[in-house]
Amino acid sequence: MLAAWWLLSTYQIISPARFPAPREVWEALGQIAVGGYADARLHAHILHSCKLVLMGFAVAVATGVPLGLAMGWSRRVEAFANPAFLLVRPIPPLAWIPLAIVWLGLGDAAKVLVIWFAAFVPSVINSYAGVRSIEPHMLEAARMLGIPRWMFVREVLVPGAAPLIFTGLRLSLQACWTTLVAGELIGAAAGLGHVLQQSALDIFPAMILVGMAGVALAGGVMTWALGRVERRAIAWRG
Numbered sequence: 246m247l248a249a250w251w252l253l254s255t256y257q258i259i260s261p262a263r264f265p266a267p268r269e270v271w272e273a274l275g276q277i278a279v280g281g282y283a284d285a286r287l288h289a290h291i292l293h294s295c296k297l298v299l300m301g302f303a304v305a306v307a308t309g310v311p312l313g314l315a316m317g318w319s320r321r322v323e324a325f326a327n328p329a330f331l332l333v334r335p336i337p338p339l340a341w342i343p344l345a346i347v348w349l350g351l352g353d354a355a356k357v358l359v360i361w362f363a364a365f366v367p368s369v370i371n372s373y374a375g376v377r378s379i380e381p382h383m384l385e386a387a388r389m390l391g392i393p394r395w396m397f398v399r400e401v402l403v404p405g406a407a408p409l410i411f412t413g414l415r416l417s418l419q420a421c422w423t424t425l426v427a428g429e430l431i432g433a434a435a436g437l438g439h440v441l442q443q444s445a446l447d448i449f450p451a452m453i454l455v456g457m458a459g460v461a462l463a464g465g466v467m468t469w470a471l472g473r474v475e476r477r478a479i480a481w482r483g
Contacts, residue, residue, distance in 0.1 A: 265451035273451035282452060283443040285435045291463050293435040297353055298421045298467070301360025305417055309365045310410060313372025318402060330369065338363035338424045351432030356425065363424040364417035371413025375406025404479070411475040418471060422464045437463070 247267070253259045254266035261269070278287045285293075316323040316330075341362050345355035379402070387401045403410075429438020437459045444452035 263450065265454060269451040270454050273449070273455045277440070277452065277455060283435070283440050287455075287459065290435055290437050290440050291459055294425055294429065294437045294460075295463055295467070297356050297360060297429075297436065298418075298425055298463075301357045301425075302364050302418060302421050304357070304361045305364030305368050305421075306414065308361075309368030309413075309417070310372045313369040313374075313410075313413075314376055314398075314402060314406060316369070317373040317376025317406070333362075334366055338420065339427050342428060346432070356428040356433070359428050360421050360424050363420040367413045367416040367420060368410075369413075371409045371416070372406060375409030375413075376402060378409060379405035404481075407479045411471075411479070414471060414475075415468065418467055419464070422460060422467075426460060 251267055254261065254264065265273075273282075274287070276282060277290075280286075283290070312326060312330075316326055338359055341359050342355070345358045349355040349358060383401060383405065387397050392400070425436070426438040426441065429436040430442045433439040433442070437456050440456040440459070441453060444450075444456060
């Protein structure tokens, strides 16, 4: 792919105005890494975006996973919470951007709210499915042994649902990055989405690719870290 990119751009089979050459992307990377672009240097943009993603993701995990576990375990909780969840579930995360701006302005809080909603839905659905996937005889054995409720949750419910919980967390993390970039296109002072928006206004294709590569790198590192956590948390799966 790199060789094809170099050949197509070197012999101008693809117009440089539409798709930059590798040398131009390298120069754009040096510009933003050393001198800065869109009001900050590359590491500051990446750290700002990562901070917003981690904040929204953490709040989604803290709210979505317990709600999904509770809905899967208790019919009463499901009957109470599921109608409201089914009402908001089909709303795309980006549709919350105007309301978030009205509520919280153009600052980071509005972006964290939108990121939270994007990650909240997959975490609830997969946590719920994880509880429902636990084999019934395991639940019956726990009830027959009369173990305390807190021990049931810690030793049976959470370990049994953990594989699907982590599946939901991976989907949530991906949704966080998708929503973050869209949110930073509007009213952001820093971040990789802001780099993409500014480079589009400047008609700077090389910098657009640098911003896209930054999103891929940061998202890939976070996904790798989540995979390490998953392997440690459910090591019994091998």
